[in-house]
Amino acid sequence: EGYQSQMVRSLGRLLGRPVLLLHRRSYAEINQLLAKGDADVAFLSSGAYMVYGKKEDVRLLAMPERSGVNYYFSYVIVPRTSRIESLAELRGRHFVYVDPMSYSGYLELRAYLRKMGEDPETFFRSSYFTYSHDDSLRAVADGLGDGGGIASLTYDYYQEYAPAMLEQVRIVQVLPGSGMGPVVARRDLREADAVQEILLHLDRDPEAKEAMEQLLIDRFVPPQPELYPRFSPEEGI
Secondary structure (H helix, E strand, C coil): CHHHHHHHHHHHHHHCCCCCCCCCCCHHHHHHHHHCCCCCEEECCHHHHHCCCCHHHEEEEEEEEECCECEEEEEEEEECCCCCCCCHHHCCCEEEECCCCCHHHHHHHHHHHHHCCCCHHHHCCEEEECCCHHHHHHHHHCCCCCEEEEEHHHHHHHHHHCHHHHCCEEEEEEEEEEECCCEEEECCCCCHHHHHHHHHCHHHCHHHHHHHHHCCCCEEECCCHHHCCCCCHHHHC
C-alpha cells in the first residue's frame, strides 16, 4: 500500500493536482466506485476489467510491463508436502479462491474446469475467498486449503522479497495468461489524455520509479485489449 501511495502521489504531482487513493477490500467495490463516478481513474485487476459491465463507459489508459512482458499466468498451488500434481487431482478437495472477479484466482480456474467437462460448482468439496492473492498463498502454505489459484505476479513478488514463504508451497499447474491489470479512466474524464501521457512516462520520474520497482513494474505501456479474454459480468459473481 505504501508504494502504491507513493506512485499515485507522483502521478498527482506530475498532473499538477491532488490525487486521492481509494482502497477497497474487493474488486467489485472498486468497479462500483468507477461505475458510480466516485473514482476517475482505477488500477483494476485484469479480471475486474474483463467482467466490467459497461466497457464503453471506461477507457484503457495503460498496462504495466515487467522485464519486457505485460502478461501473467494463473498458478495452481498446493502445500509443499501434498501429493497432488494437477488441478484435476483436486477434485473433492478444499480449494482457496482469491476474489469472484480475479482472473488468475477464480475466473480462469473455473473456465478451465468447464473445458475439462467439469462443473465448477460441484468439482471441489468446498471453497472460499480470501480477497487477496497474498492471503490465498498464505492459506495454502498454512494448510487451510488443499490447493489454490494465485497470480504468477504474486509468486514472483515473493520470490523477490520473501522466498521463505514459497518453500511451503508447490506449483502444480500453470493456466493460460492474461494482460496485467490495466489502468482505466472514466470515458468522460477530461484529464484522461494527460493521465495517460504521464503514466506512459512515469518511469522517468525518480520518486515514481522507486515505487514502481518495489511493485515489480518497470514501466507502463499502451494497453493491448486483445490480451484480456472476455468474461460476462455474471461470471464474476
